Amino acid sequence: MSLFDVKNQMEALVRELKQHNYNYYVLAMPSISDYDFDQKLKQLEALEKANPQFLDPNSPTQKVGGEITKNFRTIVHKWPMMSLGNTYNEQDLIDFDQRIRKAIGDDFEYVCELKFDGLSMSLTYQNGKLLRAVTRGDGTKGDEVTANVKTIRSIPTQVSGNQMPTEFDIRGEVFMHKAAFERLNEERLENGEATYANPRNFASGTVKMQDSAEVAKRPLDCFLYFFYSDKNPFKTHWESLQAVKSWGFKISDESRLCNNIQNVLDFIAEWDQKRFKLSYDIDGIVIKVNSYAQQQELGFTAKSPRWAISYKFKAQEVETILEKVSYQVGRTGAVTPVANLKPVLLAGTTVKRATLHNANEIERLDLHENDTVLVEKGGEIIPKIIKVNLAKRLPFAQKIAYINRCPECGTELIREEGEAVHYCPNDEECPPQIVGRMQHFISRKAMNIEGIGAETVEAFFQKGLLRHISDIYDLKNHQNQLKALDRFGEKSIVNLLEGVEKSKNMPFERVLFGLGIRYVGATVAKKLAQHFKNIDRLLKANFEELIAADEIGERIAQSILDYFADDKHIQEINKLKAAGLTFEIEEKEVVLASEKLSGQTFIISGVFENFSRDELKDMIEANGGKILSGISAKLNYLVAGDNMGPSKLEKANKMQIPIISDQDLLALISN
Ligand SMILES: NC(=O)c1ccc[n+]([C@@H]2O[C@H](COP(=O)([O-])OP(=O)(O)OC[C@H]3O[C@@H](n4cnc5c(N)ncnc54)[C@H](O)[C@@H]3O)[C@@H](O)[C@H]2O)c1
Ligand SMILES: [Zn+2]
Numbered sequence: 001m002s003l004f005d006v007k008n009q010m011e012a013l014v015r016e017l018k019q020h021n022y023n024y025y026v027l028a029m030p031s032i033s034d035y036d037f038d039q040k041l042k043q044l045e046a047l048e049k050a051n052p053q054f055l056d057p058n059s060p061t062q063k064v065g066g067e068i069t070k071n072f073r074t075i076v077h078k079w080p081m082m083s084l085g086n087t088y089n090e091q092d093l094i095d096f097d098q099r100i101r102k103a104i105g106d107d108f109e110y111v112c113e114l115k116f117d118g119l120s121m122s123l124t125y126q127n128g129k130l131l132r133a134v135t136r137g138d139g140t141k142g143d144e145v146t147a148n149v150k151t152i153r154s155i156p157t158q159v160s161g162n163q164m165p166t167e168f169d170i171r172g173e174v175f176m177h178k179a180a181f182e183r184l185n186e187e188r189l190e191n192g193e194a195t196y197a198n199p200r201n202f203a204s205g206t207v208k209m210q211d212s213a214e215v216a217k218r219p220l221d222c223f224l225y226f227f228y229s230d231k232n233p234f235k236t237h238w239e240s241l242q243a244v245k246s247w248g249f250k251i252s253d254e255s256r257l258c259n260n261i262q263n264v265l266d267f268i269a270e271w272d273q274k275r276f277k278l279s280y281d282i283d284g285i286v287i288k289v290n291s292y293a294q295q296q297e298l299g300f301t302a303k304s305p306r307w308a309i310s311y312k313f314k315a316q317e318v319e320t321i322l323e324k325v326s327y328q329v330g331r332t333g334a335v336t337p338v339a340n341l342k343p344v345l346l347a348g349t350t351v352k353r354a355t356l357h358n359a360n361e362i363e364r365l366d367l368h369e370n371d372t373v374l375v376e377k378g379g380e381i382i383p384k385i386i387k388v389n390l391a392k393r394l395p396f397a398q399k400i401a402y403i404n405r406c407p408e409c410g411t412e413l414i415r416e417e418g419e420a421v422h423y424c425p426n427d428e429e430c431p432p433q434i435v436g437r438m439q440h441f442i443s444r445k446a447m448n449i450e451g452i453g454a455e456t457v458e459a460f461f462q463k464g465l466l467r468h469i470s471d472i473y474d475l476k477n478h479q480n481q482l483k484a485l486d487r488f489g490e491k492s493i494v495n496l497l498e499g500v501e502k503s504k505n506m507p508f509e510r511v512l513f514g515l516g517i518r519y520v521g522a523t524v525a526k527k528l529a530q531h532f533k534n535i536d537r538l539l540k541a542n543f544e545e546l547i548a549a550d551e552i553g554e555r556i557a558q559s560i561l562d563y564f565a566d567d568k569h570i571q572e573i574n575k576l577k578a579a580g581l582t583f584e585i586e587e588k589e590v591v592l593a594s595e596k597l598s599g600q601t602f603i604i605s606g607v608f609e610n611f612s613r614d615e616l617k618d619m620i621e622a623n624g625g626k627i628l629s630g631i632s633a634k635l636n637y638l639v640a641g642d643n644m645g646p647s648k649l650e651k652a653n654k655m656q657i658p659i660i661s662d663q664d665l666l667a668l669i670s671n
Pocket of ligand 1: 020021023024025030031032033034035037038064065082083084085086113114115116117118119120121136173225286310
């Protein structure tokens with residue numbers, strides 16, 4: 001190859017890797033496997049080493065791949081947050097060990113730790129109090145996400161103990177447990193929202209959300225693994241881990257002190273097997289030289305420490321053939337494509353299906369009929385297709401075209417702007433939507449109707465007994481038809497009707513959740529019920545009034561408006577009301593605590609550390625104040641928390657409305 005060609009090849013690799021970094025860190029949508037990414041990076045590294053005259057100082061080999069966003073305050077890291085050199089084979093580890101021995105001799109120890117697959121976070125503490133939390137960003141500076149991180153229970157806001165310096169940084173990995181990921185993703189699917197591909201993306205997307213109240217609803221966890229201080233009282237990394245544990249930080253119990261590379265290799269072999277049993281994903285093992293003095297001697301490269309390395313487990317992958325793509329329609333009409341595969345053994349189980357998420361994913365893979373595909377199963381339960389083996393593509397194979405009609409009812413699908421998901425809009429006639437809606441209504445988390453299960457609903461629908469939720473309350477008038485059904489005895493009919501009758505006492509929030517309004521999950525339904533107290537006020541609420549409620553964002557508000565704009569839905573609600581279901585919350589009689597705020601008007605906006613917005617609202621009302629729905633000249637105070645919308649702030653400033661904190665409000669009441 002001529003030098004000119006080498007230079008071109010290097011430039012092409014730099015461009016390609018930068019794009020992959022962007023896909024991975026910013027979009028959280030990688031288009032190649034980690035393994036392939038790492039191989040390309042190594043190839044570039046080798047070319048740069050052989051041809052240093054062409055080294056681009058901005059090459060991905062020289063820099064941490066992440067970026068900062070413009071949505072948060074940018075903070076410069078006191079100690080840069082570096083990447084780790086990585087390898088997928090044992091020989092590299094033995095070479096790593098040799099290099100260390102050459103530099104510092106034979107007298108040293110390693111600490112082996114699990115490599116948690118999440119996102120790294122730097123926490124700064126002063127006098128034992130959590131001051132701020134910052135993401136890795138580009139390694140030198142990151143996004144300040146303190147309000148969000150404070151919602152993570154395993155991160156203490158106050159610590160104390162022996163040897164604790166007045167100021168220190170501690171770093172670790174924020175992640176989501178697999179079970180929580182499955183549950184929340186399932187909920188998103190049910191609510192018609194786009195799902196996340198893996199727990200890491202979910203955790204990373206969550207930490208960068210603007211609304212801390214939303215973050216609080218998604219359980220994140222954190223293991224800590226690096227300690228930094230100008231006055232570091234410790235001599236070794238291991239010692240620091242034990243100390244921070246005693247101060248109240250969460251560290252992993254699986255770390256191990258090893259005194260030679262063979263022990264390290266044993267640790268790796270052990271976890272290669274055991275990793276699937278963990279409740280969270282790990283993607284490898286991190287090996288660190290224990291002594292700080294020796295770490296210092298070894299130093300750093302441009303982007304990673306020379307005293308540490310990560311051994312990455314190769315994801316379990318296997319090739320198989322795509323037999324066909326089928327489509328499932330959920331109760332909200334959301335359509336999910338599924339790859340049906342030629343059954344194949346992978347990580348101990350037979351895989352027949354893989355999720356394809358949405359049309360974008362099919363496009364990304366450029367999937368063709370009968371393609372040979374590479375299927376991967378990481379820690380996740382549902383396998384996914386990584387890529388197509390183009391060499392095995394059949395001649396004249398047709399590209400997979402996303403369906404444009406509903407596979408269940410034939411209605412033309414719609415896809416709203418900016419949404420990844422296709423919907424079948426025929427909510428009245430599309431069977432899986434009709435049945436799914438009723439199944440959702442009777443489910444445990446919604447109305448919890450005893451004596452009727454998902455199969456019964458399906459069977460009753462087939463027999464023409466059930467079509468709308470309100471028909472459930474009419475079943476008592478069809479006892480003869482019920483008796484005529486096979487395998488449905490007297491006793492089960494009595495149970496069923498009893499269960500239906502009892503459900504009329506279910507609280508308003510359950511009824512609201514049971515209706516199955518898109519994006520109105522159990523928590524949102526509860527917030528709506530608390531805020532509006534009854535269905536009539538909720539029905540009358542406009543957009544501004546909806547988003548003034550706790551945790552109700554613009555998308556949810558719009559979805560609620562759309563739902564109530566449909567006459568059929570109103571009729572259905574009226575029938576349910578007539579049947580005697582609960583459509584209001586029991587009002588406790590409001591006894592005014594004081595008249596201190598009487599005649600004063602308020603708007604509450606943003607997120608507060610110590611109160612929910614509804615708690616503040618109750619506090620204001622209990623002291624005689626009134627809540628307004630929008631900023632106007634009549635407004636006396638805007639109570640502002642973190643992450644308040646910029647347009648609101650601007651408006652309030654323009655109208656010179658006093659902006660006060662929750663503490664100021666407390667002062668008004670207690671004076
Ligand atoms: N597929 C793609 O398109 C693509 C693109 C870019 C990067 N990647 C992947 O990301 C990797 C690079 O990511 P990276 O720079 O975040 O580094 P990394 O994953 O190689 O390792 C460093 C990170 O490991 C984490 N970590 C977990 N447990 C740890 C522990 N016990 N001690 C110390 N650190 C621990 C920290 O967050 C740290 O920042 C690449 O190896 C590649 O596999 C993939
Ligand atoms: Zn349909």
